[in-house]
Amino acid sequence: MPIEFKNVSHTYYPGTPFEYQALRGIDLVIKDQSFTAIVGHTGSGKSTLVQHINALLKPDSGEVRVNDYVINHKSKIKNIKSLRKLAGMVFQFPEYQLFEETIFKDIAFGPKNFGLEGKELEERVLKAIKLVGLDETYLEKSPFDISGGQKRRVAIAGILAMEPEILILDEPTAGLDPQGAKEMMNLFAEIHRQGKTIIMISHEMDYVLEYCDEVVVLKKGLVAAQDKPINIFSKAELLKGLHITPPAIIDFANRLIANKLPIDIKKVFDIESLISEIVRVKGGNK
Amino acid sequence: MNIALGRYIPYDSIIHRLDPRTKLLALIALLVAIFFKLSFWEYAFLIVVCLALILISKVKFRSILQAFKPMWLMMLFLLIINVLVIKRGDALFTIASFTCYSGAIFQTLQIIIRLALMISLTTILTSTTKPLDLTYAIEWFLSPLRVLRFPTHEIAMTISLALRFIPTLFEETQKLIKAQASRGVDLQSGKLKEKIGGLVSLIVPLFVSAFQKSEELADAMEARGYNPGAKRTRYRKLDFAIRDLVGLLVCALIVFLSIYSSYHPEIVRTLEIWKN
Structure with missing residues (x-):
């Protein structure tokens, strides 16, 4: 089932001088099993938007549909826990939410809250920590004794152990070194291949181009564009209007095209594909 | 909220x-x-x-x-x-x-x-x-006590730092509530034992980040040469009209x-x- 937003508006602190309308009538369908990127300027409503999916926020007007759940202004959602299990949310800098004595307990916290115990719980935790690229020797350590990058992995493992069908990521690679960020993105791509829906807020357009199959651009609380990444990134005019810097690789390919190298920009999404395009064009000239 | x-x-x-x-x-x-x-x-x-x-x-x-x-x-x-x-x-x-x-x-x-x-x-x-203005006022009223070597400036600085971090901690609490709610903590309708467990999942990270922030703040202040005993001028002058x-x-x-x-x-x- 897709995730549907119908005319969703959200205002923070209504009726006070701090009032701020973050969403102004969002209409959006996020396809099932897609890897959707949400991009946009600071303050465009990205985080507010995704927090509606697991009902951390409720719309002031309009409604959000996630599987059988309908989230609107009035409804008190029955079984909110199972919605939160269905749509796992990884916040920005999730390492700050660690609190248990051992990494095992911290990863087990989520699934335990959703009623898992015993052998099954242990297996889940083990699976999750391996998935994020750490091994079981970490399980008995304190989450406060490991490096920042490892903390991030443990925090993400804590959400993965809940085995959500929809994984929501709020800038998951912010502050990671390039190597770590790349590994993290490969992990999400792997989870996506297992048939899960992934929704990722990101400012890293290179990753959006390389990994995502859909982009939603937000501007001032409205959907400004929704399309395949390459369709959005290849339109220089559109990008300018939305204040988005295109991915470096697209920029590079565009300059090649400007210098009369007739490569097909729609086939470029990472270094390898760019090279094979150049080879195709150059090879044909020989 | x-x-x-x-x-x-x-x-x-x-x-x-x-x-x-x-x-x-x-x-x-x-x-x-x-x-x-x-x-x-x-x-x-x-x-x-x-x-x-x-x-x-x-x-x-x-x-x-x-x-x-x-x-x-x-x-x-x-x-x-x-x-x-x-x-x-x-x-x-x-x-x-x-x-x-x-x-x-x-x-x-x-x-x-x-x-x-x-x-x-x-x-x-x-x-x-504004809280900061209020601390300036408190500092001003306490200033005669400086004759008795009463640390008025330090006290005013402590108060203003504490006030400065109230909204920050408030914001952080809101964020943590949401993060832990996403991990299945139900502070509204859960059982008592769950609620207590849920509170721990808020308090520990809050303390950790508060200590971290205060350490970072102290470093940042020292890096800019802060000395509590020094004579200081002020960016905003109080103005009695x-x-x-x-x-x-x-x-x-x-x-x-x-x-x-x-x-x-x-x-x-x-x-x-x-x-x-």
Whole structure:
């Protein structure tokens, strides 16, 4: 089932001088099993938007549909826990939410809250920590004794152990070194291949181009564009209007095209594909 | 989630523009007047003054009523104790050989009015004055104590840092509540044991980040050569204008009138006669 937003508006602190309308009538369908990127300027409503999916926020007007759940202004959602299990949310800098004595307990916290115990719980935790690229020797350590990058992995493992069908990521690679960020993105791509829906807020357009199959651009609380990444990134005019810097690789390919190298920009999404395009064009000239 | 009580609200009113020292001094003076032994008429007068201040400062009545909320239980408790203890005035009614006197009711009413006035006035101060300005004012009032080697600057700095981090910690708590709610913590409708577990999942990360922040802050301050003993100038100068003088005079008049008339009840009586 897709995730549907119908005319969703959200205002923070209504009726006070701090009032701020973050969403102004969002209409959006996020396809099932897609890897959707949400991009946009600071303050465009990205985080507010995704927090509606697991009902951390409720719309002031309009409604959000996630599987059988309908989230609107009035409804008190029955079984909110199972919605939160269905749509796992990884916040920005999730390492700050660690609190248990051992990494095992911290990863087990989520699934335990959703009623898992015993052998099954242990297996889940083990699976999750391996998935994020750490091994079981970490399980008995304190989450406060490991490096920042490892903390991030443990925090993400804590959400993965809940085995959500929809994984929501709020800038998951912010502050990671390039190597770590790349590994993290490969992990999400792997989870996506297992048939899960992934929704990722990101400012890293290179990753959006390389990994995502859909982009939603937000501007001032409205959907400004929704399309395949390459369709959005290849339109220089559109990008300018939305204040988005295109991915470096697209920029590079565009300059090649400007210098009369007739490569097909729609086939470029990472270094390898760019090279094979150049080879195709150059090879044909020989 | 509603906004923290008594938080600064950036409207533009004459009260907002007053010097924080004026406002602090005026508050103290008015509080002194309130806690004098006043009669009905003086309280009525002060209540009118307070309502006028609320109107002028554009503070919402709702936010002041919200500030009363935690007091209801205390007021009830006071009423019960007073009814049990005070045996002055006329006997009002008797239940099972226990007599309730009017003195008890009046006494309670007086305390409630005093507390309500105190809370309203304080809320007006905190919602019209930026916390930092308030600490400047406190530092200014404490400055004579420097002669006695009292660390006024350090205290003011500590207060302003603490105030500075209230919204930050508040924001962080909100974020953590959401993060842990996403991991299945249900602070509203879970079982007691779950709720306690949920609280731990908020408190530990909050403490960790508060300690981390304070360490980082201390490093940042030292890196910029902060020395508590040094002589400092200030970016924002407090500025005592004509309106502050007027404000203080009006306040002094109010305080004088209410205290003077409480010692000379004949004034109010003359007023009553004159009215008739």
